[in-house]
Amino acid sequence: MKFATIPDGSKDGRLVVVSRDLSRMAPAEAVPTMQALMERFDEVSGALLQQYDAVNRGDGEAFDPSSAHAPLPRAWQWLDGSAFDSHGALMDKVFNMEGKFKPDFPYMYQGVSDRFYGPCEDVKFPTEDDFIDFEGEFGIITDSVPLGTTAEKARGHIKLIVQINDWSLRRIAPLEMKAGFGWVRAKPACAMAPVAVTPDELGDAWRDARVDLPLNVWWNGAKFGAASGYAMSVGFDELVAHAAYSRDLVAGTVIGSGTVSNETYREVGSSCIAERRGIEMIDEGEAKTSFMQFGDRVKMEVFDPDGTSIFGRIEQTVVKA
């Protein structure tokens, strides 16, 4: 199944069931919002599947992904991992943090979740001098997960998969990281692609609780990267279990993969600018690519093997606050 949230004047918007090809939609009859869906997922999924079949047959009305909200416009909890080792190694290079402490548990921080930008919303920053960067990620949304849930059991709590742009300020990020408290100023609100999908929509590409598909990224129209989501050192199941070690996870918890990155970054490219700068430092002795300027655009999209957009497109412009 595929879901989106369309504007209705409220903060939470209106949940719609979206056809596989993203062309049609119908308001979800069983639940009004994505948050309500996550609270009642197993109970209402049968009825929603019937609606999904209907929109796939052409029922409903036209769906405009570019005008949608984030599928979950606000969440009670957003926990972001950093599960791609090649990204971590390049960041250590960029931030001059090689030799730092490597934990034997997954990296994870809690970020701002009272707002997720819609897929085509402008994103505002105080100044270009903070080194504005995008980060292409995959994420999952859980139903209610009890404290102490194992990775094996966590798989059943992964109800939806989403695609995320985790906006980052690279001047501030290493300073906040060195302070040890995680990121507040360096991590403003993220954006989500317009459509959230159930794991079965990915077919064989949902493998080992990872998304085995390239995340395509363009910066100002030029292709920037197409790294695969499969290279996570820990799967989303392990990220859920990690998060649930000492807390119940509220229904609608969003957990991110961290910036999608592959060891073959010289061939596949990157999902953030900082990583390209790290590669330049290794290959050319210094970082040459600048961060974003006001007016710059970033686009992110994921396709299934027949070329259909799975989550719809993120396409955002950076503007001055």
Add this chain to the structure above:
Amino acid sequence: MKFATIPDGSKDGRLVVVSRDLSRMAPAEAVPTMQALMERFDEVSGALLQQYDAVNRGDGEAFDPSSAHAPLPRAWQWLDGSAFDSHGALMDKVFNMEGKFKPDFPYMYQGVSDRFYGPCEDVKFPTEDDFIDFEGEFGIITDSVPLGTTAEKARGHIKLIVQINDWSLRRIAPLEMKAGFGWVRAKPACAMAPVAVTPDELGDAWRDARVDLPLNVWWNGAKFGAASGYAMSVGFDELVAHAAYSRDLVAGTVIGSGTVSNETYREVGSSCIAERRGIEMIDEGEAKTSFMQFGDRVKMEVFDPDGTSIFGRIEQTVVKA
């Protein structure tokens, strides 16, 4: 004014106006919940003040602080500072992190906010081996704060003051801190004292955007500390401005002071066990006080000069999850 939230079967509970001496209450007529109050504070405060005067004159019904929810039972955002330098110095001692990077900005992390424990709820943990600790704090709740708000303007956005118990797992805390991503497993849900108060309720004790009153803490009935909230290196106004640097703060954002601590800790005691262990390491060469065991109780309460409880009492028991 003073406010609390009483159980009504919903997650957000029912907002009540509470008399100054915490004996009487009346359901708030203008807004149903604390979240709604924070979204409409300036608009409805006049009407609520009339209700407050009435309960102070004996109107309404009896208020039982021990059965209340947290004043804000769930928040879209909880940002905790660490503004007491003597606490930071003792933690560096305990965690063997002396010489670590000291930022020129306030410490702050984002923590779990989809649930705040009520003042007398048991708190569950996976194991005693994680070194269970309490942390007595003051906190504030803001209305909507725009990105870029200065510390001076932030003062007007501090609508309510609360008292918080920030539960912490000390085995995990230094590891997560060294990893640089802040705390997820080491910081389960916090508790709040039953009553939130407007700054004017503190009179002269609300000074420089700090609470100039001792936070009394008892562990299993024995007095543990009474450190003053005034010794913050930055006030709550500066914490709000820090948080709002690159994000709009949603109405109902809760910001914590960090563990209340004074340089005179040998006289006034401490607001967490880890700090007492740090003092023992300095004074006696080794930490002697153990962390909490299942069945242990912690109590926290703040009084005004005439002995009236300002926020009501936190009194929690630690239990096995």
